[in-house]
Amino acid sequence: MSSNENLEQILEKNWQRSFSNLLNVELGAWWKSKAWIWMTLLWVGVINGIPVLSFLGEEEFDPALLVFFYGLMNGMFPPIAVILILQDSIVGEKKSGTASWVLSKPVSRKVFIFSKWVGNSLNIFITMALIPGIISFIEITLITGINFSYIPFLVASFLLGMNLIFYISFTLMLGTFQNSPGAVAAIPMVFNFTQQFIISIPYFEYFLPTSIWLRQVGNPIVASIILGEEIFSFLPIIITGALIILFLVIAFWRFEKEEF
Numbered sequence: 001m002s003s004n005e006n007l008e009q010i011l012e013k014n015w016q017r018s019f020s021n022l023l024n025v026e027l028g029a030w031w032k033s034k035a036w037i038w039m040t041l042l043w044v045g046v047i048n049g050i051p052v053l054s055f056l057g058e059e060e061f062d063p064a065l066l067v068f069f070y071g072l073m074n075g076m077f078p079p080i081a082v083i084l085i086l087q088d089s090i091v092g093e094k095k096s097g098t099a100s101w102v103l104s105k106p107v108s109r110k111v112f113i114f115s116k117w118v119g120n121s122l123n124i125f126i127t128m129a130l131i132p133g134i135i136s137f138i139e140i141t142l143i144t145g146i147n148f149s150y151i152p153f154l155v156a157s158f159l160l161g162m163n164l165i166f167y168i169s170f171t172l173m174l175g176t177f178q179n180s181p182g183a184v185a186a187i188p189m190v191f192n193f194t195q196q197f198i199i200s201i202p203y204f205e206y207f208l209p210t211s212i213w214l215r216q217v218g219n220p221i222v223a224s225i226i227l228g229e230e231i232f233s234f235l236p237i238i239i240t241g242a243l244i245i246l247f248l249v250i251a252f253w254r255f256e257k258e259e260f
Contacts, residue, residue, distance in 0.1 A: 018107040018111050019111045019114065022111065022112065023115045023118055023119050026115055026119025026123070027122065036123070036126075036127055039081075039128070040127045040131055043078060043081075043127065043131075044132050044135055046073055046077055046078075047070065047073045047077075047078075047132040047136065048070075048132055048136055048139055050069075050073055051066060051073060052139065052143070054069065061143050063140065063146055063227070064223065066140050066144065067223045068219070068220075068223050070222075071156070071160065071213040071220055071222035072213060074132060074222075075160060075210070075212065075213025075214060075220075076196075076214075078124075078128045078164055079164060079167045081128070082124055082128075082164050082167045082171065083171050083185050083189050084185065085124070086168055086175070086184075087171060087181040087182075087184045087185040088181045089120070089171075089175060090113075090116070090172060090176060090184075090255075091175050091178060091179060091180065091181050091184055095179070099112070109255045110255075112255070113172065113176070113248075113251050113252055117168065117169065117248060117251075120168050121168055124168065125161040125164065125165065128164055129157050129158075129160045129161035129164060130161065132157075133154065133156060133157030134157075137150050137153040152226045152228065153226060155225050156222045159212050159221060159237065160212065160213060160222060162212070162240055163209050163240065166243060166244055167192070169247035169248050169251070170188045170191075171184060171185070171188050173248070174187060176250075176251045176258065195208050196214060199215070199216060205232075205233075205236070206233055206236060206239075207236065207239055211232075211233075211236040212236055215232070218232060219232075221236065
């Protein structure tokens with residue numbers, strides 16, 4: 001009898017195989033190099049180091065203020081890095097011919113976009129939101145002497161990660177429309193800065209991702225969750241999630257029409 005009789009044939013759909021291959025490329029470029037180490041150290045320094053240095057010399061630490069600064073540092077600056085990282089993700093591959101070469105293989109255009117979205121979301125969430133969030137939990141607990149629960153910090157990290165994924169989706173979508181990295185980066189960069197001002201317009205705070213980490217009056221969502229307070233509204237979270245999906249769908253639609 002043939003020894004192959006005990007082997008089972010595994011039927012894997014083509015899109016699954018191509019997705020896993022492309023995802024491994026995105027993850028490998030980050031985790032198999034030193035990029036993740038330097039990126040993690042940078043954002044731990046910015047998100048965790050700057051707030052502590054700002055409070056050095058103070059006799060008492062206000063837990064609410066420390067928590068607010070944690071959300072502020074994570075919400076304000078990492079999106080800039082996200083935009084700069086992603087601005088060339090699609091445009092660069094279109095210009096170099098890599099995209100047309102990859103798509104000449106049995107790879108769908110949706111898988112091409114989705115693998116970039118998933119890979120970059122994981123890379124950026126872990127290094128810019130999750131690890132700084134864990135360190136902030138330890139840091140704020142030790143400084144204030146208050147036994148915070150780690151669960152609110154994890155929830156806060158996921159919401160701050162959602163804010164970053166919003167910019168990942170936004171920038172990737174624009175990359176399917178534009179052929180210049182500068183043009184891709186301009187709109188989300190301007191939005192990142194201007195929403196910090198337009199949030200002061202009545203009712204706008206209910207519709208902007210900024211409300212996750214910043215408000216004109218009262219605590220933003222992240223600070224409220226960590227401090228055990230009732231958040232002012234779930235609407236910014238829902239709208240941010242909906243926009244992430246919308247940007248991804250638009251990116252799928254637009255990239256299908258791209259000519260190579």
